[in-house]
Amino acid sequence: MAKVLIVEDEPDLSDPIRAFLTHEHHLVEVVDNGLEALERLRFYKFDVIILDWMLPGLQGVEVCKQYRASGGSTPILMLTARRQTQEKVLALDAGADDYLTKPFDVYEVSARVRALLRRPAAVSSNLLKVRNIVLETSTFRVTRNDEEVQLLPKEFALLEFLMRHPNQVFSAEALLDRVWASDSEASPETIRTYVKRLRQKIDTNGQPSIISTVHGVGYKLES
Ligand code: CA
Numbered sequence: 001m002a003k004v005l006i007v008e009d010e011p012d013l014s015d016p017i018r019a020f021l022t023h024e025h026h027l028v029e030v031v032d033n034g035l036e037a038l039e040r041l042r043f044y045k046f047d048v049i050i051l052d053w054m055l056p057g058l059q060g061v062e063v064c065k066q067y068r069a070s071g072g073s074t075p076i077l078m079l080t081a082r083r084q085t086q087e088k089v090l091a092l093d094a095g096a097d098d099y100l101t102k103p104f105d106v107y108e109v110s111a112r113v114r115a116l117l118r119r120p121a122a123v124s125s126n127l128l129k130v131r132n133i134v135l136e137t138s139t140f141r142v143t144r145n146d147e148e149v150q151l152l153p154k155e156f157a158l159l160e161f162l163m164r165h166p167n168q169v170f171s172a173e174a175l176l177d178r179v180w181a182s183d184s185e186a187s188p189e190t191i192r193t194y195v196k197r198l199r200q201k202i203d204t205n206g207q208p209s210i211i212s213t214v215h216g217v218g219y220k221l222e223s
Contacts, residue, residue: 002047002117006030007037007063008079009056013102017050020106021113034058041067045138046074048113053080053091061094068095069181071157073164075116077109128163130223131210133202135163142202149201154179158194159202162211162221171218195219 004021008014009032018028029046031037035057041049049067053060064076078096080087091099097119098112128135135142140156142149151159161179162170170178172188180186195211203209211221 002113003027003045004029004048004050004113005037005040005044005046006050007032007034007055007060008050008052009033009054010052013052013079016106017109020110024110026113032056034060034063037063038066041072041074042070048116049074049076050109050113051076051078051096053078053082053087061090061096064091064094064096066181071161071179075119077112077116079104128160130163130166130221132204133159133163133210135160144202144204151198151201155194155198155201158191159198162219166221166223169214169218169220174218191219 004026006014006017006028008017008030014030014032018030021028029040031040032055034055037049037051037055038058051060051063055063058066060078060080064078067074067076075097076095078091078099079102080091080099081102082088083101088099097116100109100112128137132145133142134146135156137160140153142151142156142159157179158175161175172191175191176184176186176188180190195213199209199211208222211219213219
């Protein structure tokens with residue numbers, strides 16, 4: 001079973017998709033405008049998002065961008081009436097994983113959803129574990145040696161990103177791009193501060209830090 005969010009304002013389109021996916025034992029929720037979609041995604045975790053381009057409130061492509069900028073990693077299937085290559089490129093660049101052009105068949109929607117669910121577990125998993133640290137995205141919990149660690153939302157987001165990309169080095173600028181909102185006023189100094197605070201909260205005394213500094217380059221989380 002997958003938890004699917006459909007963002008579509010036309011019931012003529014969302015109803016058949018909802019019915020078909022529900023019949024396939026998925027848990028399906030529908031919202032009918034872009035702002036509500038972002039709100040829902042901020043508080044709840046889905047396995048796949050089916051996102052229409054034309055939406056009241058906020059266009060689908062903007063929803064996609066803002067969701068990715070806030071660290072959201074759930075696969076997105078974009079629905080579009082636009083056949084031009086440029087629009088498809090815009091959708092993919094905004095962070096969509098796939099797109100379908102209207103009109104489409106519910107069988108095809110279902111097949112695309114299955115394909116997106118086959119993505120590597122490391123990308124879509126709710127539970128991340130590195131050494132003695134466990135991070136659960138669905139409940140916003142982090143534990144060290146089974147004891148809960150209290151993190152601020154941004155500390156959590158930074159740790160989640162690093163845990164999803166273990167042993168890869170990221171510059172402070174790259175972390176700002178990937179973890180902070182695009183209109184954020186944060187600077188590389190912000191990243192240094194957050195890394196320092198994260199180390200204080202999650203490292204084990206007497207052991208090397210789980211987040212190492214690669215001098216002149218950036219940071220990486222050692223698995
Ligand atoms: Ca629409």
